[in-house]
Amino acid sequence: MSQNATELFDENFNELTPSEFFRKNKQMLGFTGKIRSLTIVFHELITNSFDAAEEAGILPEINIDLKRVDKEHYILTHSDNGPGIPEDYIMKVYCTMFAGSKFRNIQSRGQQGLGCSGCVLLSQMTTGEPARVISCYEENGELKGVNMKFKMDVKKNKGMLMEKEYIKPEHTGVCIQLHFKDVSYSLSEQGAFEYIRRTMIANPHAKITFRDPSGHKYIFKRAAEIVPVLPKEVLPHPKGVSADDILFMAKHTDKRRYKSMLTTSLSRMSNKRVAEIEEMTGIDMNKRPKDMKWAEAEAIVDSFQKMKFMAPPSNGLIPIGSEQIEKGMKQILKPEFVATLTRKPVTYKGGVSFIVEAGIAYGGDAGRIVNEQRKSEIMRFANRVPLTFDQGSCAITEALKSIDWKRYGLKDLDNTPLTLFVNLISTQVPYLSTGKQSISPEPEIVHEIRQSTMKLARKLQKHIRSKKAAKEKAMRSKVFEDLLPVIIEESAKLGETSVPEYTQVLAKVTKRALAELLGEKVEEEEVEEEEDALIMEELDEFGYAVDEENSSLNSSKDFDDLEIDEEE
Numbered sequence: 001m002s003q004n005a006t007e008l009f010d011e012n013f014n015e016l017t018p019s020e021f022f023r024k025n026k027q028m029l030g031f032t033g034k035i036r037s038l039t040i041v042f043h044e045l046i047t048n049s050f051d052a053a054e055e056a057g058i059l060p061e062i063n064i065d066l067k068r069v070d071k072e073h074y075i076l077t078h079s080d081n082g083p084g085i086p087e088d089y090i091m092k093v094y095c096t097m098f099a100g101s102k103f104r105n106i107q108s109r110g111q112q113g114l115g116c117s118g119c120v121l122l123s124q125m126t127t128g129e130p131a132r133v134i135s136c137y138e139e140n141g142e143l144k145g146v147n148m149k150f151k152m153d154v155k156k157n158k159g160m161l162m163e164k165e166y167i168k169p170e171h172t173g174v175c176i177q178l179h180f181k182d183v184s185y186s187l188s189e190q191g192a193f194e195y196i197r198r199t200m201i202a203n204p205h206a207k208i209t210f211r212d213p214s215g216h217k218y219i220f221k222r223a224a225e226i227v228p229v230l231p232k233e234v235l236p237h238p239k240g241v242s243a244d245d246i247l248f249m250a251k252h253t254d255k256r257r258y259k260s261m262l263t264t265s266l267s268r269m270s271n272k273r274v275a276e277i278e279e280m281t282g283i284d285m286n287k288r289p290k291d292m293k294w295a296e297a298e299a300i301v302d303s304f305q306k307m308k309f310m311a312p313p314s315n316g317l318i319p320i321g322s323e324q325i326e327k328g329m330k331q332i333l334k335p336e337f338v339a340t341l342t343r344k345p346v347t348y349k350g351g352v353s354f355i356v357e358a359g360i361a362y363g364g365d366a367g368r369i370v371n372e373q374r375k376s377e378i379m380r381f382a383n384r385v386p387l388t389f390d391q392g393s394c395a396i397t398e399a400l401k402s403i404d405w406k407r408y409g410l411k412d413l414d415n416t417p418l419t420l421f422v423n424l425i426s427t428q429v430p431y432l433s434t435g436k437q438s439i440s441p442e443p444e445i446v447h448e449i450r451q452s453t454m455k456l457a458r459k460l461q462k463h464i465r466s467k468k469a470a471k472e473k474a475m476r477s478k479v480f481e482d483l484l485p486v487i488i489e490e491s492a493k494l495g496e497t498s499v500p501e502y503t504q505v506l507a508k509v510t511k512r513a514l515a516e517l518l519g520e521k522v523e524e525e526e527v528e529e530e531e532d533a534l535i536m537e538e539l540d541e542f543g544y545a546v547d548e549e550n551s552s553l554n555s556s557k558d559f560d561d562l563e564i565d566e567e568e
């Protein structure tokens, strides 16, 4: 007998909690593949510890201990020195999907309220073991500590407490212990160790101690002692909102008129601008937001697109800063050459501001060793967090691959000991998926990455050129140094005169070679100036007109000082 719709629905209709959904779709949390799954766990726990410590004005210090119980069974213990999590929130943080404190228009590493609970879910799904969390925090001026053991109730999207004990803490912080199977620790580019190394480049203010499964202890020391300035929450920009956003604001605002709702919910929106919108759309701006219709929201957004606004305030964006990136790169890569920069804030999609930071390190430990040869590597970051996977579709990869590297003297980029660093700072990083591993290639973002990297590539080209020139000059000087005394002495013998004093002249000609032999450091500019003068004299002697102002000797320097965007 056939069933009617009501019977069918009564029997089959169900609601899926977020935890149930992600239990079936763990790949959407980034948990695909054994190596990647473990790296994502490291990523979630490290970024949370950083966010929490920085928000509390504390220099982050993290201890990670990864023990291998047997081939594929690991126990991860991760502890931080952050402000801790109050007892009532612990199970919400670790067992409720889409719960957190970062659903604001603010620059932070976390955005979605999924990370911690995702790790607990993976642990439970692969081992059936509960999570253990020790949290120490301050409440009403008192230091409190609690040690809890719990599991996640996937059907209810919340925690099930198994054990609880109050402890006497010495300082604030969180320590979490999780069991994992079906994961793998690896030293590869996508492994957990490399994730920590990259994290340290973009976070030189942090300290991480890591004990790997073999028991080896790595201490990544701090290269900077300043807690990054806390980004401010910024209101959305009119050019970055949709009709749906406006309608959502209208339904949830406590303001009584369209006018006050718009001026308090959006940046760059004054009474004058609201009057312009009123004139353009004919909508009465004194109406109650709760009564707003879809067509009105659409008309308001259309008017935004026709208007000119100042760019969004950039105080919501806190870049790492080129000096700090340089410190991070030097500390970890010990390169022969490094150049870094932080661009000015700009916007994508007309209203979301972002900043691109870039760095190039060459020589030393820059690049990656593959088959005993150093190769170039790309390090992608968003809000200081390394992006380790899905590089193919990412704006950073696309931008860097589109640069004509031969133009900068790098004929074989792949086989160059080079690390290319790019960090995107934004309150809304346009990730391509919830796994947050690649950035959408918005044209404005790709443009900024290209410009900043090309600027640094030019500096690198200059460095490689002058290194090559210095080597050639040193070789030439060496020839003089070896031959000139013989020629002078033999000539004196032939001319039957005494040997003239030549050491000073020789020293001048072979200044670089002599200095190098004596282990002295020669002032690059001084030598260059003297050599330039010598060449000028030579040209003059041979009858060539030398126009010093426009001489090609100066042109590269002039070009380098230009603050313009470069087009290939």
Ligand SMILES: Nc1ncnc2c1ncn2[C@@H]1O[C@H](COP(=O)(O)OP(=O)(O)OP(=O)(O)O)[C@@H](O)[C@H]1O
Pocket: 044, 048, 049, 052, 080, 082, 083, 084, 085, 093, 099, 100, 101, 102, 109, 110, 111, 112, 113, 114, 115, 116, 117, 118, 174
């Ligand atoms: N180590 C920690 N110390 C203090 N608070 C923490 C810590 N870890 C997590 N939290 C709190 O728990 C919340 C939830 O964390 P979770 O990782 O699930 O999501 P998120 O960081 O907000 O976003 P995302 O899913 O994008 O990482 C955070 O918003 C933060 O308030």
